Amino acid sequence: MRFDGGAAAQLARARVMRERLRHRGPDGEGELVDPYCVLQHTRLALLDREGGAQPMTTPDGRFSIVFNGEVYDHTALRAELSYPFRTRCDAETVLAAFAAWGPACVRRFNGMFAFFVWDHARRCGFLARDPLGVKPLAYAWDGVELVFASEAHAVAHCRDSPVRADDDAVLEYLIAPCFSGVATSMFEGVEYLQPGHTLEVSREGATARRYFRFEVAADGEAPAPEALRSALQRAVERACVAEAPIGVFLSGGLDSSAIAAFAAAALPEPPPAYTIAFEGMAGFDYDHSTIVVSDDSPFATRAAAASGLSLMRVQAPRSELAADLERIARHNDALPAWEQEVAQDRLARAAAGTVKAVLVGDAADETHFGYHFLLDAAATASPAAILRRFGQVPVRREVLADPLATFTERYRAWMRPSDSPAQRIAGTTALIVERWLPRLLHNGDVHTMRAGLEARVPFADRELLALAAAVPPASGLAGGVEKAVLRAALRGVVPEEIRARRKSALPKDQGAAGVLQSEASRLLADPPELVRARVDVAALAPLLAPQRRLIEWERAALFRIIGLCHFGHHHGIP
Template sequence: MCGLVGIFDTRGERPIDRALLDRMNERQHHRGPDEGGLHLEPGLGLGHRRLSIIDLATGQQPMTSADDNLVLVYNGEIYNFAELADELRALGYRFRTHCDTEVILYAYAAWGEACVNHFRGMFAFALWDRPRRQLLLARDRLGIKPLYYAPLADGTLLFGSELKALTTCPQLPRQIDPLAVEDYFGFGYVPEPRTIYKAALKLPPGHTLTVRRGEPVPAPRQFWDLPLDPRPVSADVGAELIERLREAVRIRMIAEVPLGAFLSGGVDSSAVVAMMAGLSGAPVDTCSMAFGEAAYDESAYANDIAQRYGTRHHSERVDADDFDLLDTLADIYDEPFADSSAIPTYRVCQLARRHVTVALSGDGGDESFGGYRRYRWHLQEEHLRRRLPLAVRRPLFGALGRLYPKANWAPRFLRAKATFQSLARDSLEGYFDSVAVIGDDLRASLYSAAFRRDLQDYRAIEVLRRHDRLADANDPLRRVQYLDFKTYLPGDILTKVDRASMAHALEVRVPILDHPFVEWAAGLPSALKVQGGEGKAVFKQALERHLPRDILYRPKMGFAVPIDRWFRGPLRERVRGAVLGEHLAGSGLFDMDRLARLVDEHQSGRRDHGTPLWTLLMFEAFLRRSEAAGA
């Protein structure tokens, strides 16, 4: 895994500041500590940091084609590179290395921008085509690898694997985007294509951006989307599922460095380890975290899988008060990021890197096979919504929602207030309420009057509306799965894993997000995915020969930390000082009296505001870090 940066003059061939390019590149040293390189020519500078995984002796970047017409910097792994190399050799191309980087160069030479359709894997790259005077930026279908860019007013285009590379440039405006702030407090992250800064953007998953010298920077072009049409199902869908999963795992086990897997004890990571064990002639290295509190600890289940498959299992115990990473997280993520499971994710990556350089993870199973509890809640609510028109539901359930007492402490099915409120909304509003980290009413109450005017009635739900217009799915499960593939998966899950792993120079591969496997799973009938009260039904049934039932059918635990207790105990003063301190007050974004009530209500035990307070705490850490860096 690697990091890339670049500076491109879209208007001409002005000299590139080599010192700036080098600083941008070194700002991402953690992504590739093995080697670094720069390429400069009039109007273009490319930089690269390398974490060597395949073809350790060669494969250095930036890489130039044999005719000097193409220059590439690239982050990722193309798992079908050997097959593509054979295909390209048949077309007359000759290779100097045995790595996937050179395959990308000649795939572009052969097929142009359509080369991305041939790649199976995770990737973000920048490719300079000198004869055509154009730069191609590309990001993989699911958004496993990140890519940021910023067109500056003077015609300069900055780009890099992390936002911190762009903010190294003093010419990048640091004005915070009000819409991104609202998105953050709605979702807990800033969804693509926005970043926290108005001047910078994320290249969305499954998109390319071709910038031609002498022309304005265009909008990105989509080359892949999640298919939503149902497909015929084979007679033995379970056997086909296992075969497809095994193959996705197999192609991700190619490496010239130590390779292992995360093993949480949940269904998805256990499935990946089971496939790896069947494909490996040696014991698999597995890594997991044990937690001090039983409510968060799955280590016993991880140990059971490790024993069943004879893995070399590495486990560490994380104290329940492991909150020393708050400032570290702000530096890793570059913009506000409120998923508290970033803490144990950082720790398990830290542990894994002591034993391996590449780790396979189980991310993506819930999105593909309907595993989240909120999917089942949504289907139940949709059943009621379709029986009663919105004109009836909105006043009826709206009134019940206002009258019924709040019970955040209770399981969802007992929280009638939340259910009534959701039924009073349309389908998309109801789903947004289930994924929002802070609900609409509370979120609006936190903002200052001036900031509410800046928003001009914009609400974070517009992110879902934008994607929902493209979903074209009558099936309610397919529809919300599509929304998660566009928002939660790249914006939260994959961002969390990429930054936490790259902070330790660890490459993480995600076989369940192998795009042919994702496309196949997307075509399965929803009735195979959610059956009664069971999510991921077809996935679990297929795995019954490989995993014990207490792994497959136990309640999902998640990878959480006890923030509610932290804010009433060891972080009591810290959260009060941060939420009511100078950085949030000085931003002008918040109603400070309302923030004070929020802290008081939580710390007195009258209400549970743990998630909103964590979201504010991480925003304060972002502001403090940005100010310290001179942003």
């Protein structure tokens, strides 16, 4: 989009961007060109494959849209709109809603979405992103030209300026990976539209507005478990609406098992389920792991059997890990933050051969008090306690003298210094929802969409979020048990041993240390300047010794170094 009338001259650049995002839309493509706006779209079709091509334009020619995601209540919204609908697609519903209600339409949408509407008459653009940030939206605005895309690399590589790393974002990745890649992209000059925000762009400038905030109640009475259960069931039913096959990622945890059970009841046929399998998984040391505290395999088997699902165990051979590490660093332009992204990539590629969408349990832990560290007074008093759990990559002292203190101070704005544990937990939850959750959702989107697969997130449903926000910490963590109200809600829905199971994150390969050491040694022998200028490479040397037995945070540090090296090489970043 350009206000100088030179947009059409950038058509070739726009088509290059579309090709960079071909994996996100293997079912079709389209473009719209006028002197002030060029729109490109690649489509993953789950509704009305034949009729839902984009960009779409209103019959009067006033508004055009490019849309990514799903609006689950679009059928109900259509009943309120006087509009000559020509397709069964939710994209057309969003277009009609914007034409009727303007920017306020986003408050009516229940779903996951990122979209842009161009007003041909007023020559202004409107960007919007869903409440929690399930769908990504990156952009660059220089006062004359607006460039946007679903992935930041497409924006970075289409600009006239050289592709450079955002120094602060890279440092955040090294020191605070769980919060990184959210406030801004890893590319200099490329921003992310924040979750629950809109951006209006005109000749007068760009104006961002927030339309949604998830805030938990510090006190009060929690909704009845039955209300929560019914809302989750409806959320899953809404997420099952598609004209293409749907599957489930099933870890055997509370969240994915509940989704699997409700999906099996909602769909005409039980959906296929997918779970990850690493070599020697049963023998991993779960007692000394920070967030992966048990073997998923027996629980996934039990959950699948209880819901009548066929379960595919997706293998992640250690012999292929080096190639996996390079691939996920190419795919994830926010940089791979967790070793579990290997599992996400493997699951997505396996499922893509059979289904076109998968239901996932993301967002449950963040919105239902799912993290045990919320019961730790130190963790709710300072972000430093959370950061220390994941370890830091050593940074050159001349770059940042005290990295942990620097980033601790940055996140302190969300915390609530108080004598009240409930207030501290509420503040920590705000930090988790606004900085941790969007990173998790980004990872889930980028790895599934790379395989031409859509991840649907029932726990991000607006109705369910409203109930979750009304659960105070005293109820959500009652008895020192995480997700206490949600567990009560799911009594009888999932097997009892799963309902009572302690939270355990998506597995990672605890036997991968040798591969990580070998790959890190190879890449650090001649690292890109991106790494050399920021990382204290010498301080990493002891971790590379073959006889060194790595603990969890050391393995994570090497994982991130490998990701950063591959990222620099792939994007040609000095």
